[in-house]
Amino acid sequence: MPYKLLISLISFFVISNSFATPSQQIPQNCQSKRVKLQILGSRGPELLDGQASTGYLIWLDNKARVIVDAGPGSLQRFKQSKANFEDVDLILFSHFHVDHSNDFPAYIKGAFFTNRSKELDVLGPTGTKFVASAEQLVQRAIGSNGGLYPYLGDFADPKARSAFKIKTKNIQWSYKDLNSKEIYNKNGIRVTTVSTHHGPFPSQGYRVELAGCSISFTGDMSGRLGAMPDLAKNSDILVAHNAIPEDATGVPALLHMTPSYIGKMAQRANVKLLLLTHLMKRSLKSNKQNTALIKKYYKGKMLYPRDLDSFNP
Numbered sequence: 248m249p250y251k252l253l254i255s256l257i258s259f260f261v262i263s264n265s266f267a268t269p270s271q272q273i274p275q276n277c278q279s280k281r282v283k284l285q286i287l288g289s290r291g292p293e294l295l296d297g298q299a300s301t302g303y304l305i306w307l308d309n310k311a312r313v314i315v316d317a318g319p320g321s322l323q324r325f326k327q328s329k330a331n332f333e334d335v336d337l338i339l340f341s342h343f344h345v346d347h348s349n350d351f352p353a354y355i356k357g358a359f360f361t362n363r364s365k366e367l368d369v370l371g372p373t374g375t376k377f378v379a380s381a382e383q384l385v386q387r388a389i390g391s392n393g394g395l396y397p398y399l400g401d402f403a404d405p406k407a408r409s410a411f412k413i414k415t416k417n418i419q420w421s422y423k424d425l426n427s428k429e430i431y432n433k434n435g436i437r438v439t440t441v442s443t444h445h446g447p448f449p450s451q452g453y454r455v456e457l458a459g460c461s462i463s464f465t466g467d468m469s470g471r472l473g474a475m476p477d478l479a480k481n482s483d484i485l486v487a488h489n490a491i492p493e494d495a496t497g498v499p500a501l502l503h504m505t506p507s508y509i510g511k512m513a514q515r516a517n518v519k520l521l522l523l524t525h526l527m528k529r530s531l532k533s534n535k536q537n538t539a540l541i542k543k544y545y546k547g548k549m550l551y552p553r554d555l556d557s558f559n560p
């Protein structure tokens with residue numbers, strides 16, 4: 248199917264700029280000092296921005312526990328963060344564009360030189376002919392059968408001997424089922440997810456809860472499925488991607504949310520801190536206007552972090 252036709256078909260099925268009704272969530276007592284969100288990559292795929300592509304790290308009790316996305320350069324920031332990969336339980340992928348996933352095999356190669364023995368959970372959306380699924384990413388990157396780096400295949404093969412295993416699971420992307428789903432609940436970390444609209448590319452938004460705190464991530468999305476504000480309801484931190492200006496048209500507007508959408512979403516979700524990342528030349532050009540548009544709706548604290556900045560919720 249031609250790319251443009253697929254985009255218009257998917258757009259036809261989704262409701263433009265709608266917001267799902269937020270559900271009530273019990274306010275939690277966030278033990279802020281125990282939790283830290285660190286930015287491993289604050290930008291998108293452009294080459295001259297001086298920052299890494301998308302990646303985030305969640306710390307609990309001074310241990311790095313969750314990585315969200317692994318864009319190019321984010322592994323270098325992980326090294327600079329002094330995090331220990333042995334502590335990481337989970338890698339969440341919002342979707343499988345290059346600027347969100349390309350450092351994955353390098354993490355696994357790096358892990359070979361650690362004392363890691365515990366399982367590594369990897370979760371991400373299902374794929375299409377344009378993008379891999381989580382399971383395909385792992386198999387096509389390091390699978391023993393036809394992977395790009397088959398010498399790392401034992402980590403993903405339950406029958407082979409390796410110091411640790413990667414346990415990968417696809418999250419079923421759907422534009423019909425927009426209820427949030429719990430996809431992970433282990434060792435004090437709970438993750439819920441909703442499907443989001445990112446043109447023809449299956450994409451997931453995440454809410455990570457730990458020590459009574461909640462940190463939500465939009466990933467790349469246009470907002471057209473409308474479930475993200477509900478997922479992010481009362482989050483201590485919401486990380487939202489500001490990849491386009493308000494007057495964007497064409498494919499960028501189909502793939503990404505406008506500043507005013509971000510403002511409405513953050514206001515509706517009643518988040519305590521809004522972090523804007525995945526900035527690109529086109530959105531930076533009208534940064535002042537973007538900020539004003541977001542602030543028109545969202546009155547809380549908002550920041551544009553850079554790589555390695557960190558925040559207690």
Ligand SMILES: [Zn+2]
Pocket residue numbers: 342344445467
């Ligand atoms: Zn993307």
